[in-house]
Amino acid sequence: DSGVTQTPKHLITATGQRVTLRCSPRSGDLSVYWYQQSLDQGLQFLIQYYNGEERAKGNILERFSAQQFPDLHSELNLSSLELGDSALYFCASSVAGRAKTQYFGPGTRLLVL
Amino acid sequence: GQNIDQPTEMTATEGAIVQINCTYQTSGFNGLFWYQQHAGEAPTFLSYNVLDGLEEKGRFSSFLSRSKGYSYLLLKELQMKDSASYLCAVSNQAGTALIFGKGTTLSVSS
Numbered sequence: 001d002s003g004v005t006q007t008p009k010h011l012i013t014a015t016g017q018r019v020t021l022r023c024s025p026r027s028g029d030l031s032v033y034w035y036q037q038s039l040d041q042g043l044q045f046l047i048q049y050y051n052g053e054e055r056a057k058g059n060i061l062e063r064f065s066a067q068q069f070p071d072l073h074s075e076l077n078l079s080s081l082e083l084g085d086s087a088l089y090f091c092a093s094s095v096a097g098r099a100k101t102q103y104f105g106p107g108t109r110l111l112v113l
Numbered sequence: 114g115q116n117i118d119q120p121t122e123m124t125a126t127e128g129a130i131v132q133i134n135c136t137y138q139t140s141g142f143n144g145l146f147w148y149q150q151h152a153g154e155a156p157t158f159l160s161y162n163v164l165d166g167l168e169e170k171g172r173f174s175s176f177l178s179r180s181k182g183y184s185y186l187l188l189k190e191l192q193m194k195d196s197a198s199y200l201c202a203v204s205n206q207a208g209t210a211l212i213f214g215k216g217t218t219l220s221v222s223s
Contacts, residue, residue, distance in 0.1 A: 044213075
């Protein structure tokens with residue numbers, strides 16, 4: 001158990017819908033990272049927040065957005081969902097803003113039908 | 114940009130030693146990581162190298178050569194539970210994210 005929690009574990013929804021994935025980092029960690037993992041693409045970095053502020057962006061679509069709240073939990077919002085958005089979404093956390101060791105949560109498996 | 118290459122699949126037998134190689138090209142380097150991921154589960158941290166040389170941690174060791182853009186993960190005394198995907202990742206130039214390779218699926222048989 002890494003200490004990072006994610007909810008929900010599974011999510012099934014339809015195309016065009018919007019979902020919110022939630023992540024709580026390890027106690028004391030200020031950075032939260034979001035990754036998408038699909039079979040053909042591997043683990044892809046989406047976005048990072050550090051102490052409430054966006055720090056870095058990766059391959060995140062405009063339909064996706066995220067935020068980190070004062071209590072340091074983070075939410076990833078996915079809208080206008082498409083079949084291709086079906087994937088595992090992982091959240092990771094680290095102590096600092098620079099990517100030293102990241103600890104991953106159990107992930108949310110999203111299925112878009 | 115950054116590019117990471119590692120073999121797609123490897124097989125080995127229980128008790129053996131296996132070496133998983135990783136080559137990378139990066140415009141900036143802030144360290145190389147190895148993670149283990151069992152199917153459908155979260156990646157778990159194995160090792161971190163930022164300087165050249167060998168880091169040993171129990172049955173697992175990781176080596177880095179920055180001049181060659183090369184790393185390997187060495188797994189000794191293989192066990193069935195070591196069957197998993199092994200992900201090589203480098204820290205991006207800004208040090209704000211990890212760029213992962215597609216992973217090497219290791220199958221350990223008895």
